[in-house]
Amino acid sequence: MSVAVDSDRAFVDEIRRIAGDVAAVHADAVDRDARFPAEAVAALRQAGALSAFVPTELGGAGVSLEAVARACYELGRRCSATAMVFAMHQIQVATIVRHLDAGWFESYLRRVAAEQRLVASVTSEIGTGGDMGRSIAGVVPAADGALSFVKQAPTVSYGAHADDLFTTVRRSEDADQFDQVLVLHHGDQTELEPKGTWDTIGMRGTCSPGFEVRARFAAEQILPAPFSTVMNESHVPISHILWSHVWLGIATEAFERGRAFVRAAARRSPGTTVPAAHSLSRVMSDLALLRAEVRAGLEDFVGEGEDAGRDRLGTMASILRFNNLKLAASEQAPRICMGVLEVIGIMAYKNDSPYGVGRQLRDALSARLMVANERIHAVDAGLLLIAKEV
């Protein structure tokens, strides 16, 4: 067995331990109080997990994307908020790793590894209709030779808890709205003025209210690769892969609660067929479909190799492929939680029951809204007219 595979396994084992020993213990309180999962994130920091995807030569663990995805799944089973914070952080790190130029961003990744810095992302913006590929805010020169921007963000997940933020803006004030760059700015270079609250039906612990984001930074903190490239080659497909692993984790946890309920019922009446087992079997086939799609999405991405594959990620067929992963997973996950609710009945509806799936159902409902599925369908509707193999 290769060293890389061993380090992947050790990493996933450690994440599974944190998920069970820490994230699961606080998950209900995080949900009830809509508070940041501080204990679990501290444990992830302690384990060096925030730099898991950073190459070893820069001080990280250098694990594979498959291992990171598996970690999202393991955390998703125990605490959706922890899992989503972890996933979103890894998306930012993976984006930097994949579009790395020697220089400032390399030294930044060393800091992520040494200091276990947590990175949040500011991609959505009021006035763009949910289109991440457009920006209104632009980079403007500040008086002292630094650069600055002001961006109105409708949601910034764990923005107030992050060490750094990764924000899309127009390259300059007179740049086209599609001519975007990513700026990595530190917390002490940033002012976050809260615009609203985060009292939601699910994913409450991600703490994602809107903010007016004001930042001052140096030119070297702009990622050299244009966001239009970064978006197709890394940001969108990796987001859809890691999010869908979180959702698979949530749905799997709901299913396992259904199974525990059915097994308990079967033990009470040996020799008879439990009607709930039949319904659970239907849910299981939905779960199998979800798992297959989530794994296939990951395999397709990893199978794209480095050079030729990277190039293919910019094609319409590839954009459709990873959009389909998001659409399928986000619609299937809450359906599975609903199915389990019906299998278990009132014991699943109760919040204080060991068979409760309220939290999983509410958390899973966020999936179709984080980048609204209707918006993705609108994009796909155009692409499928011209793409050849879909």
Added chain:
Amino acid sequence: MNTTLNDEIRQVLSDHARLPVNAASLDEHADLFQAGMSSHASVNVMLALEDVFDVEFPDAMLRRSVFESITAIAGAISELRRQAA
């Protein structure tokens, strides 16, 4: 060189790209997306190009960079014609 091809492409752009500027006077290297072509309009441009030039863009060509300027589009069409010949 390629004057006819470029003119035909300009005509397609004029009909389908919904540019705020005149396609006839557009520099052949100008970035069409920066000139205001939306993603939605670009799909219509691709469909029209396939129709007008009787070609099919394979998936590998269906990317932003292939359609970002008149020159880039002309290159793609010439390439497909070479392959068909």
